Amino acid sequence: MTDSATTSAAGESDGFETWLRGRVPERGLRSKGASVLEVLLTQPRRVSYSSAAEAAELAGVNVATVSRTAQALGFSGWSDLQQELRARYLSSLSAPDVAAAQRTEGELGGASLRRDLESLAVLNRRLDDQLIRTIAEAIAQARRVLIIANGSYVAVGSALGHNVRLAGYDATVVRDDADLANSVSRIEPGDVLVAISFWRLYQSTVTAAEEASSRGARVFALTDAASPALAAAAEQVVLIPAEGVAFFPSLAPGLAVAQAIVAQLSTVDPERTRKSIEAAETQWSRFGLMHRQPRRG
Incomplete structure (x- = not known):
């Protein structure tokens, strides 16, 4: 499944695009922020697992612009935006596609425990x-x-x-x-x-x-x-x-x-x-x- 196809499916079934565009402030985003938004909309799979630096490279901006765009969309920063973006992206996938998208390496038992600890830290914050x-x-x-x-x-x-x-x-x-x-x-x-x-x-x-x-x-x-x-x-x-x-x-x-x-x-x-x-x-x-x-x- 391509990122563009995923975006379309998510937009139709879970309101992915509607959700994301609905977080844009009334005054809109500056041109560089709009570039970040476009990457989020068109490449959800890739940016769901990217660092802020990688997302910045995809959008042709710097890391500070990615952070500011996340804040303009109502998040504390890139990690919080990415957490919800990934949840919404994964909700558009079948179970086999979820496993393929995550590409977790190594022992999955330990990886599961580490993932839970990370999620609980996010939840606590x-x-x-x-x-x-x-x-x-x-x-x-x-x-x-x-x-x-x-x-x-x-x-x-x-x-x-x-x-x-x-x-x-x-x-x-x-x-x-x-x-x-x-x-x-x-x-x-x-x-x-x-x-x-x-x-x-x-x-x-x-x-x-x-x-x-x-x-x-x-x-x-x-x-x-x-x-x-x-x-x-x-x-x-x-x-x-x-x-x-x-x-x-x-x-x-x-x-x-x-x-x-x-x-x-x-x-x-x-x-x-x-x-x-x-x-x-x-x-x-x-x-x-x-x-x-x-x-x-």
């Missing part, structure tokens, strides 16, 4: 504490919380739902599309929908987010690259790096954000959460779930 607080407080105030997750990212949804319930709040995790349609039919104002989808977004997730928003629910999306439709339906989008190695997106950053949300949730009403955890502990003992029982104080 970019994640807004206020955004996590907003989602946690919305969950605490909600009449009902619906969590959507598909594929391997069911693990993220299950972890989030399990711990939201443990913290003392009602939450339902939906994995099946028929169940999702039925659940969305009961959404009302005062509900919260958390949409978790990475790589190539599931259409059912986007449809559910749009429907929930139209019904007055608060919608939050956890994703690596929100499509224009998902972004329009969501009150807030949490952008999470999810690039793995080989064919597999990484689960680690998504799980880290799920844990951050429930950690913040536990501070909204600490007494409620304490009572909920104590009640759960009593039932764990009653059902004999634990191999080792805790000491009684």
Whole structure:
């Protein structure tokens, strides 16, 4: 697949070109900045894995111009722009094409761990504490919380739902599309929908987010690259790096954000959460779930 073909496919399915051009400031870019933008649009595969110096060479500018253009597009610098650019580029590819595009060398086990560490560092730098607080407080105030997750990212949804319930709040995790349609039919104002989808977004997730928003629910999306439709339906989008190695997106950053949300949730009403955890502990003992029982104080 050529870069130009990729750009076309991404523009049609995931709004790649629309997304990137939509970040251009109203005053536009200077001529050299426009050259950088043109390279981003026409050679996404190449620049997704290029250094700032390599991107500068492709655009015929210097490295400082690449950095300034990234900032003009709303990023802190080249590395942050490249992270989201790559996520959106990879979302346009099939699983075999993803593995071919990454061209990871050496032992993939170690490479996977290193990739996760890099992604968590990016996440730590970019994640807004206020955004996590907003989602946690919305969950605490909600009449009902619906969590959507598909594929391997069911693990993220299950972890989030399990711990939201443990913290003392009602939450339902939906994995099946028929169940999702039925659940969305009961959404009302005062509900919260958390949409978790990475790589190539599931259409059912986007449809559910749009429907929930139209019904007055608060919608939050956890994703690596929100499509224009998902972004329009969501009150807030949490952008999470999810690039793995080989064919597999990484689960680690998504799980880290799920844990951050429930950690913040536990501070909204600490007494409620304490009572909920104590009640759960009593039932764990009653059902004999634990191999080792805790000491009684």
